[in-house]
Amino acid sequence: KHGTDDTITEFALKTPVILDEVRAGGRIPLIIGRGLTSKARVALGRDASVADVFRLPDEPSTKPAGFTLAQKMVGRACGTDGVVPGQYCEPTMTTVGSQDTTGPMTRDELRSLACLGFSADLVMQSFCHTAAYPKPVDVVTHHTLPDFIRTRGGVSLRPGDGIIHSWLNRMLVPDAVGTGGDSHTRFPLGISFPAGSGLVAFAGATGIMPLDMPESVLVRFSGEMQPGVTLRDLVQAIPYTAIQMGLLTTEKKGKKNVFSGRILEIEGLPDLKCEQAFELSDASAERSAAGCTIKLNEAPVIEYLNSNVVMLKWMIAEGYGDARTLERRVARMEEWLANPVLMEADEDAEYAAVIDIDLEDIKEPILALPNDPDASALLSEVAGDRIDEVFIGSCMTNIGHFRAAGKLLREHTAAGASLPSRLWVAPPTKMDEAQLVEEGYYSVFGSAGARTEMPGCSLCMGNQARVAPGCTVVSTSTRNFPNRLGQGANVYLASAELAAVAAIEGKLPTVEEYQKYMEGVNEEKSAADTYRYLNFDELPEFVESAGGVEISDEMREAARRLQSGSE
Numbered sequence: 001k002h003g004t005d006d007t008i009t010e011f012a013l014k015t016p017v018i019l020d021e022v023r024a025g026g027r028i029p030l031i032i033g034r035g036l037t038s039k040a041r042v043a044l045g046r047d048a049s050v051a052d053v054f055r056l057p058d059e060p061s062t063k064p065a066g067f068t069l070a071q072k073m074v075g076r077a078c079g080t081d082g083v084v085p086g087q088y089c090e091p092t093m094t095t096v097g098s099q100d101t102t103g104p105m106t107r108d109e110l111r112s113l114a115c116l117g118f119s120a121d122l123v124m125q126s127f128c129h130t131a132a133y134p135k136p137v138d139v140v141t142h143h144t145l146p147d148f149i150r151t152r153g154g155v156s157l158r159p160g161d162g163i164i165h166s167w168l169n170r171m172l173v174p175d176a177v178g179t180g181g182d183s184h185t186r187f188p189l190g191i192s193f194p195a196g197s198g199l200v201a202f203a204g205a206t207g208i209m210p211l212d213m214p215e216s217v218l219v220r221f222s223g224e225m226q227p228g229v230t231l232r233d234l235v236q237a238i239p240y241t242a243i244q245m246g247l248l249t250t251e252k253k254g255k256k257n258v259f260s261g262r263i264l265e266i267e268g269l270p271d272l273k274c275e276q277a278f279e280l281s282d283a284s285a286e287r288s289a290a291g292c293t294i295k296l297n298e299a300p301v302i303e304y305l306n307s308n309v310v311m312l313k314w315m316i317a318e319g320y321g322d323a324r325t326l327e328r329r330v331a332r333m334e335e336w337l338a339n340p341v342l343m344e345a346d347e348d349a350e351y352a353a354v355i356d357i358d359l360e361d362i363k364e365p366i367l368a369l370p371n372d373p374d375a376s377a378l379l380s381e382v383a384g385d386r387i388d389e390v391f392i393g394s395c396m397t398n399i400g401h402f403r404a405a406g407k408l409l410r411e412h413t414a415a416g417a418s419l420p421s422r423l424w425v426a427p428p429t430k431m432d433e434a435q436l437v438e439e440g441y442y443s444v445f446g447s448a449g450a451r452t453e454m455p456g457c458s459l460c461m462g463n464q465a466r467v468a469p470g471c472t473v474v475s476t477s478t479r480n481f482p483n484r485l486g487q488g489a490n491v492y493l494a495s496a497e498l499a500a501v502a503a504i505e506g507k508l509p510t511v512e513e514y515q516k517y518m519e520g521v522n523e524e525k526s527a528a529d530t531y532r533y534l535n536f537d538e539l540p541e542f543v544e545s546a547g548g549v550e551i552s553d554e555m556r557e558a559a560r561r562l563q564s565g566s567e
Contacts, residue, residue, distance in 0.1 A: 118207075232396070
């Protein structure tokens with residue numbers, strides 16, 4: 001204060017790196033400059049360190065007693081044991097995904113970065129949001145964007161292949177970090193931090209992404225799942241329980257959300273298949289979480305990667321590119337499979353909040369109420385509400401959901417009965433579609449009068465087909481925001497099993513009615529057949545194609561260096 005020794009205010013730099021950012025004209029030019037300097041030093045036979053030229057992020061003055069799983073994953077990607085909440089870091093991006101509504105903007109950003117080749121180990125482009133009902137501009141994108149991605153060493157899917165996440169998840173390396181230009185880029189293995197087109201382009205071009213490490217919230221399940229309860233009900237149990245604990249509110253004014261901007265870390269379901277685990281990580285987007293981790297045992301991860309190795313080799317045989325990138329990713333998966341060890345959180349890790357959920361307390365389905373994915377209710381609280389349309393699809397589904405729905409519909413249509421509700425069916429990938437056709441489920445959907453859509457986002461995206469204005473819907477999609485699926489539509493979010501029952505009944509059933517339908521689905525032999533996932537290493541067509549693909553020694557050596565962290 002003028003004329004006194006009183007201090008009016010104080011400030012401190014969050015990180016000394018800000019000074020270099022100002023000198024460089026921004027964070028992105030600085031990171032690029034640092035990276036080029038490091039590579040130049042290596043090319044000149046010197047070490048890669050640039051600490052004598054640039055200010056580097058400070059190490060935290062104190063370290064926690066233990067790290068969470070997310071903090072360890074990000075730490076490894078930064079070359080350290082772990083990072084603490086609030087710490088600025090620049091983790092290596094192992095996997096980057098781009099989708100078609102933001103892909104053209106990502107392309108423009110890559111051009112502005114003068115990117116001629118990706119530094120991220122794998123960059124993948126999809127066309128799931130626009131393939132089914134393309135506008136003229138989308139058709140141009142479908143024809144031009146694949147070559148742009150492939151010529152820079154990326155992997156491009158094809159229109160009609162299906163949803164970005166269902167493919168990208170099968171290209172993941174355990175315990176690694178990535179990003180994607182879709183808010184539902186939420187890895188079931190490792191962790192991803194979804195971002196806008198600019199950061200996605202930057203991550204792909206430079207192989208790193210600037211990050212202020214968020215805090216974590218632990219959700220811990222215990223007990224045994226009860227009859228008729230599905231994994232989708234556990235997804236909704238998270239906001240349902242948080243509301244009961246006072247950690248989440250649905251009122252927009254002064255909304256409280258313990259998950260917002262934090263990492264959702266899930267434990268207590270270690271034997272989930274990776275396809276199932278994605279249901280939980282995917283829904284972390286609706287919690288407004290920054291990312292999600294799921295603690296799994298090695299067995300389901302080994303099963304998943306053995307399947308994915310065959311799928312990626314099949315992609316190479318089918319002419320997908322860039323083939324070298326796919327080869328390198330296969331080799332990285334095989335490197336991990338040779339020594340399958342997963343990271344775990346420390347016992348004394350600290351969390352912003354801990355939410356405990358006893359599975360034995362969940363005895364009936366839990367739905368998201370119209371039109372808010374946080375607002376939750378038990379089936380018994382909403383039973384009897386008339387349902388006009390039902391959508392079974394989106395990235396929240398896998399082949400098991402369609403088999404379950406098909407079995408329920410088969411019994412109903414076998415007697416010649418029609419559905420009182422309009423039914424939409426859209427599998428996540430063309431491989432799911434082909435398998436369901438082979439097993440006869442598309443015949444069932446046709447007999448039921450269902451409208452089957454091209455594999456992809458379909459109704460979930462809201463920019464393609466639409467439900468009737470003002471109708472009431474049960475959907476398996478990710479979101480139910482006002483007007484998303486249809487103008488003035490009231491949309492419940494629920495499991496594929498409950499959605500199928502609602503289509504048959506034309507209403508939300510009572511708990512007793514629902515459990516009666518589920519008896520056949522839950523019967524041990526039927527359940528084992530229903531909830532089989534696409535293990536490509538057990539499908540002859542894929543195994544035969546993959547058998548002719550050899551991984552080069554060059555790509556195996558590159559994968560070895562990447563897995564060991566020496567690159």
